[in-house]
Amino acid sequence: MSTRSDRTYDPIAIEREWQARWDREGTNSFTLDELRTAERPFYNLMMFPYPSAEGLHVGNIYAFTGADVHGRFRRMQGRDVFQPIGFDAFGIHSENFALKAEVHPMDLIPANVANFTRQLRRMGGMFDWGHTVDTTAPEYYKWTQWLFLQFFRHGLAEQKEAPVNWCPSDMTVLANEQVVVGACERCGTPVEQRFIRQWFLRITEYADRLLDNLPGIDWSDTTRKAQRAWIRRSRGAEIRFPTTGAAGERANGDHPAAIPVFTTRPDTIFGATYMVLAPEHPMVDAVTANAAREEVDAYRARTRAMDLVARQKIEKHKTGVFTGGYCVNPATGAPIPVWIADYVLMAYGTGAVMAVPGHDERDFDFATAYGLPIVRVVADEGEDADTPLAIAYEYPQGTLVNSGRYDGLSPEEAQRAIVEDLAAEGMAENRVSHRLHDWCISRQRYWGPPIPIIHCEGCGPVAVPEEDLPVVLPRVEDFRPDESGVSPLARVRDWYEVACPSCGRGATRETDVSDTFLDSAWYFLRYPSTDFPDRPFDDEVTRRWLPVDTYIGGNEHAVLHLLYARFVAMALHDMGRLDFEEPFTRFRAHGLIIREGAKMSKSKGNVIIPDPIIERYGADTFRLYLMFLGPFMAGGDYRDRGISGPHGFLHRLWESVVPRDGELAGGPPDPELEPRLHRTIKRVTEQVRALRYNTGIAAMMEYLNAVRAGGRTPVRAEVEPLVRLVAPFAPHIAEELWRRLGNGGSIFDGANWPEFDPEKAAERQVRVAVQVNGKVRGTVSAPRGADREAVVALARAEANVARHLEGTEIRKIIHVPDRLLNLVVAGKAARIR
RNA sequence: GCCGGGGUGGUGAAAUCGGUAUACACAGGGGACUUAAAAUCCCCCGGGAGCAUUCCCAUGCGGGUUCGAGUCCCGCCCCCGGCACCA
Numbered sequence: 018m019s020t021r022s023d024r025t026y027d028p029i030a031i032e033r034e035w036q037a038r039w040d041r042e043g044t045n046s047f048t049l050d051e052l053r054t055a056e057r058p059f060y061n062l063m064m065f066p067y068p069s070a071e072g073l074h075v076g077n078i079y080a081f082t083g084a085d086v087h088g089r090f091r092r093m094q095g096r097d098v099f100q101p102i103g104f105d106a107f108g109i110h111s112e113n114f115a116l117k118a119e120v121h122p123m124d125l126i127p128a129n130v131a132n133f134t135r136q137l138r139r140m141g142g143m144f145d146w147g148h149t150v151d152t153t154a155p156e157y158y159k160w161t162q163w164l165f166l167q168f169f170r171h172g173l174a175e176q177k178e179a180p181v182n183w184c185p186s187d188m189t190v191l192a193n194e195q196v197v198v199g200a201c202e203r204c205g206t207p208v209e210q211r212f213i214r215q216w217f218l219r220i221t222e223y224a225d226r227l228l229d230n231l232p233g234i235d236w237s238d239t240t241r242k243a244q245r246a247w248i249r250r251s252r253g254a255e256i257r258f259p260t261t262g263a264a265g266e267r268a269n270g271d272h273p274a275a276i277p278v279f280t281t282r283p284d285t286i287f288g289a290t291y292m293v294l295a296p297e298h299p300m301v302d303a304v305t306a307n308a309a310r311e312e313v314d315a316y317r318a319r320t321r322a323m324d325l326v327a328r329q330k331i332e333k334h335k336t337g338v339f340t341g342g343y344c345v346n347p348a349t350g351a352p353i354p355v356w357i358a359d360y361v362l363m364a365y366g367t368g369a370v371m372a373v374p375g376h377d378e379r380d381f382d383f384a385t386a387y388g389l390p391i392v393r394v395v396a397d398e399g400e401d402a403d404t405p406l407a408i409a410y411e412y413p414q415g416t417l418v419n420s421g422r423y424d425g426l427s428p429e430e431a432q433r434a435i436v437e438d439l440a441a442e443g444m445a446e447n448r449v450s451h452r453l454h455d456w457c458i459s460r461q462r463y464w465g466p467p468i469p470i471i472h473c474e475g476c477g478p479v480a481v482p483e484e485d486l487p488v489v490l491p492r493v494e495d496f497r498p499d500e501s502g503v504s505p506l507a508r509v510r511d512w513y514e515v516a517c518p519s520c521g522r523g524a525t526r527e528t529d530v531s532d533t534f535l536d537s538a539w540y541f542l543r544y545p546s547t548d549f550p551d552r553p554f555d556d557e558v559t560r561r562w563l564p565v566d567t568y569i570g571g572n573e574h575a576v577l578h579l580l581y582a583r584f585v586a587m588a589l590h591d592m593g594r595l596d597f598e599e600p601f602t603r604f605r606a607h608g609l610i611i612r613e614g615a616k617m618s619k620s621k622g623n624v625i626i627p628d629p630i631i632e633r634y635g636a637d638t639f640r641l642y643l644m645f646l647g648p649f650m651a652g653g654d655y656r657d658r659g660i661s662g663p664h665g666f667l668h669r670l671w672e673s674v675v676p677r678d679g680e681l682a683g684g685p686p687d688p689e690l691e692p693r694l695h696r697t698i699k700r701v702t703e704q705v706r707a708l709r710y711n712t713g714i715a716a717m718m719e720y721l722n723a724v725r726a727g728g729r730t731p732v733r734a735e736v737e738p739l740v741r742l743v744a745p746f747a748p749h750i751a752e753e754l755w756r757r758l759g760n761g762g763s764i765f766d767g768a769n770w771p772e773f774d775p776e777k778a779a780e781r782q783v784r785v786a787v788q789v790n791g792k793v794r795g796t797v798s799a800p801r802g803a804d805r806e807a808v809v810a811l812a813r814a815e816a817n818v819a820r821h822l823e824g825t826e827i828r829k830i831i832h833v834p835d836r837l838l839n840l841v842v843a844g845k846a847a848r849i850r
Numbered sequence: 851g852c853c854g855g856g857g858u859g860g861u862g863a864a865a866u867c868g869g870u871a872u873a874c875a876c877a878g879g880g881g882a883c884u885u886a887a888a889a890u891c892c893c894c895c896g897g898g899a900g901c902a903u904u905c906c907c908a909u910g911c912g913g914g915u916u917c918g919a920g921u922c923c924c925g926c927c928c929c930c931g932g933c934a935c936c937a
Contacts, residue, residue: 239854280937365936379935452936654862662875715874728891786870791918793870831917837869841917
């Protein structure tokens with residue numbers, strides 16, 4: 018017996034009830050057996066959140082809702098959709114917050130995770146809560162450490178002393194990717210350069226494959242382009258310039274035989290009038306003449322102090338110092354001076370350049386500033402060997418001049434010939450260089466998984482035996498980093514003093530922890546295998562579920578996380594652990610939500626707090642509104658009042674299925690509405706598949722408006738399909754209406770997405786626009802598929818069209834069936850006013 | 851500077867194999883129902899001219915191609931994001 022209140026849409030009560038029911042009945046979760054036997058597996062992945070103390074923000078909810086809609090849609094189309102979620106809870110972010118709030122991260126994180134879990138359930142995500150991961154749980158980071166050891170064993174992890182970015186505020190090393198215009202991306206503090214022994218993963222070994230695989234994966238174009246730009250491959254040559262002893266006496270007699278440079282323009286070598294080394298180049302000492310030493314050392318000290326900060330400011334005028342040393346241009350045989358300058362970066366190529374001021378803008382600036390010779394070696398059309406250069410001529414077009422026997426060749430031909438000839442003398446070879454650097458994973462911090470290495474004086478760095486994993490992060494009350502440049506773990510003697518696993522003598526643990534990006538580079542492998550405590554990922558389950566079918570996330574991770582994850586998968590593939598090398602078959606980057614035209618930020622105080630909105634309107638309305646704001650992949654502008662649109666829509670939908678008085682009538686759909694219904698099914702299906710949720714929702718609204726037009730009462734056959742269409746967006750109301758339509762179980766069990774019937778979608782009469790000379794002068798109603806003559810006849814009968822045709826002669830007729838007719842006429846038509 | 855993405859009503863946005871520009875929604879105005887409110891329903895809503903059928907103009911700016919251009923081509927301007935002395 019239904020009461021009046023029972024017939025009112027009460028989103029809060031319905032959502033509570035259905036969420037409890039999903040949990041109780043395991044609607045969204047897989048048992049191990051189901052994971053092993055799923056017949057149409059679909060792995061729907063979204064980027065797991067960092068569980069901040071503030072709770073889920075709208076950006077998270079937007080991304081997760083969009084991904085959830087996609088997962089629910091696939092499920093309604095009959096796929097077995099595995100949609101896990103987890104927490105990326107290690108890292109500087111959490112640690113800094115803990116320091117500020119004076120809480121221990123081991124206490125802070127579980128509370129945040131609990132809060133996130135509550136919020137994620139509340140928004141109605143189709144998450145498999147039986148397969149979550151938490152990167153800070155020892156049972157997870159045990160395998161992160163295991164992963165590191167696989168890299169170590171295969172020679173892909175190495176320790177090297179390297180110039181690194183040091184953030185003096187966070188007191189840690191940062192990856193290049195974490196430095197934004199010379200400043201720490203976390204806190205904005207200018208970054209300094211330090212030399213520290215670090216662990217690196219050799220991602221550069223995979224640079225070419227990471228690049229070459231890109232065209233074959235179905236990813237957002239912007240993301241692939243960002244990766245391509247980040248890896249950036251340059252083809253060129255390495256050329257050795259022999260040093261000369263002609264520069265007078267040196268401090269040490271054994272100066273290096275030759276200095277290698279990398280260049281993409283070997284064709285311009287005859288214009289190389291000097292050489293420049295990076296100030297930190299290891300050969301600087303050896304080439305420097307005693308007379309110049311003081312000045313050189315001063316310059317190097319100055320560079321080092323301001324490194325990576327001032328050095329990245331583009332407008333800065335170029336500075337440098339002559340070392341007093343010379344080397345020989347192997348092409349001309351002439352001695353050229355060796356300078357050091359901070360515009361040459363140690364981290365790229367060989368850290369040394371042959372300076373060709375005539376054909377490189379930077380070299381030109383430098384040569385101009387220091388009075389070094391500028392020689393033209395390429396002439397464009399209308400120029401010759403003596404045409405003066407007002408600016409560097411950088412285009413690889415024209416012909417070579419002032420280049421001995423290579424004169425007259427095109428730059429392209431000359432590149433080949435010069436490298437070939439120098440190679441014959443052992444002075445050069447072709448080389449490919451990448452902008453991508455190796456991945457530094459060492460962090461001198463506390464809140465991360467300890468790197469599972471033991472340093473032994475006799476044996477060197479030794480892997481912690483796998484049976485000893487995890488190396489548990491000890492609870493340390495004083496985890497504040499300090500200036501020393503070593504991890505707080507280096508203060509915990511009874512933790513780091515251990516016996517060498519190899520020789521048994523006294524040894525010490527590595528005290529650095531690893532980068533958070535290592536945690537997140539493999540989490541998607543763990544999700545389906547969380548039932549296995551004894552292995553990182555189970556082969557059988559992995560074969561069934563991976564690679565990931567659809568991955569949705571923010572484009573801010575285009576070059577960090579997504580590149581590392583690809584690298585890890587590729588390396589595991591080569592180690593024989595995975596049978597695929599690209600982990601994400603399809604990736605889509607979602608857009609960003611702004612509010613009332615402005616970026617949301619805590620300082621502006623315009624951040625949307627989701628909880629109160631959900632409590633007022635319900636999760637369904639909030640989800641629907643977020644998806645309605647704009648194209649999912651572009652983002653949208655959150656206008657506070659706009660939520661009433663989707664809210665009203667859901668109310669009207671409810672009212673249509675659960676009329677206030679009486680029951681929903683049966684019977685066939687209105688013949689006028691049936692084609693609209695089927696066209697709506699078609700549109701929504703296509704648009705949801707393409708993640709164009711906003712227009713899919715608009716199509717549903719349009720249809721419901723038509724169904725209810727003039728206050729008419731719909732019948733069941735008209736609204737039941739709409740309940741199915743709306744389900745991915747508003748799952749709770751869909752479940753409830755589905756139940757009230759007399760169905761048992763969940764709408765998401767079984768392939769309940771409505772079928773599109775092209776027969777029923779076809780309309781008998783269509784509106785055809787009639788143009789005269791390209792301007793619309795009327796529309797006519799014609800039978801579908803009417804031929805040109807029939808439509809012309811109808812058009813001539815249309816009063817306004819006839820008026821425009823009066824006194825004219827039809828020269829040409831353009832007919833687009835069922836859409837448009839354009840009558841091209843000559844005569845007085847132009848005079849009608 | 852280079853590489854992306856984008857400029858359409860008061861607002862968020864539709865329409866891109868060239869084919870009725872402004873769907874859907876918000877805001878605004880008017881009306882029905884109601885004791886009232888909410889909810890619901892109906893009508894109007896780019897600019898200009900006109901009593902009106904209707905006509906002209908409008909998709910950042912200037913050209914072009916075409917029967918027809920928001921969509922294609924050429925040259926600019928502006929906004930957002932990324933990269934940035936990479937030899």
